[in-house]
Amino acid sequence: MKAEVRGQRSEVNSFARDGFAVFEKVISPGQCDALCAELTDLFQTQQASTRNRIGGLRNLLQTSRLVAEVAAGNALKRILRDALGKEGFPVRSIFFDKTPEANWSVAWHQDLHIAVAERIETPGFGPWSVKAGVVHVQPPLEILNRMATVRLHLDDCDSSNGALKVIPGSHAAGVLSDAEVEQWKQREVVICEVPKGGALLMRPLLLHASRAATNPKHRRVLHLEYAIEELPNRLRWFERQ
Numbered sequence: 001m002k003a004e005v006r007g008q009r010s011e012v013n014s015f016a017r018d019g020f021a022v023f024e025k026v027i028s029p030g031q032c033d034a035l036c037a038e039l040t041d042l043f044q045t046q047q048a049s050t051r052n053r054i055g056g057l058r059n060l061l062q063t064s065r066l067v068a069e070v071a072a073g074n075a076l077k078r079i080l081r082d083a084l085g086k087e088g089f090p091v092r093s094i095f096f097d098k099t100p101e102a103n104w105s106v107a108w109h110q111d112l113h114i115a116v117a118e119r120i121e122t123p124g125f126g127p128w129s130v131k132a133g134v135v136h137v138q139p140p141l142e143i144l145n146r147m148a149t150v151r152l153h154l155d156d157c158d159s160s161n162g163a164l165k166v167i168p169g170s171h172a173a174g175v176l177s178d179a180e181v182e183q184w185k186q187r188e189v190v191i192c193e194v195p196k197g198g199a200l201l202m203r204p205l206l207l208h209a210s211r212a213a214t215n216p217k218h219r220r221v222l223h224l225e226y227a228i229e230e231l232p233n234r235l236r237w238f239e240r241q
């Protein structure tokens, strides 16, 4: 495997070419602290009530007014308009933390599923699954290709506390087989270090992974997925506001 590069790439141009870009100072330290206070409490309550110590806290656009406000706020709107060429709207939210008690690694993968309000058999959509009680489905490639994910970082995040690793350009290769993922892993890997209040913007199809933190302090991330279109055949985005 090629050496991993630690870095930040912050132009929208690099989003089009590489499938990701890092932005600094997207939200203020005060907004980070307010989100942390609200989400950390909710997350700890969830972790205490389940034996599964990893995973994330989901469906926050519906349960947290603060998350909904930040997700629809001007700072993110501007970044998304430039990146997607249209006004995007948030369709899924997850809060992740890595701590000494909940520290995990994630293997290389693409994000292939969307959350929908109900299962309605539709050409091009499938397979179907249920995660945390919510129906998920793999939509046609064109829909994934028009989406973007914003990972808002609520703590400084570097290679020692579980920064996301990505493979530039992999988003443009469609849905990859296991053998193709192995080939992509031979290419340049970028470790996306993001300061508190910054954001990693990425395409869902970009190959990404993360290591368990070697210096496990909080690594709180609000993961927000955006789309630019309604779904066909009466399918509805689960978290559409």
Ligand SMILES: O=C(O)CCC(=O)C(=O)O
Pocket (backbone or CB within 6 Å): 096, 106, 111, 162, 164, 208, 209, 210, 221, 223
């Ligand atoms: O936050 C992480 O470390 C990994 C999250 C992830 O892989 C995902 O959202 O698909």
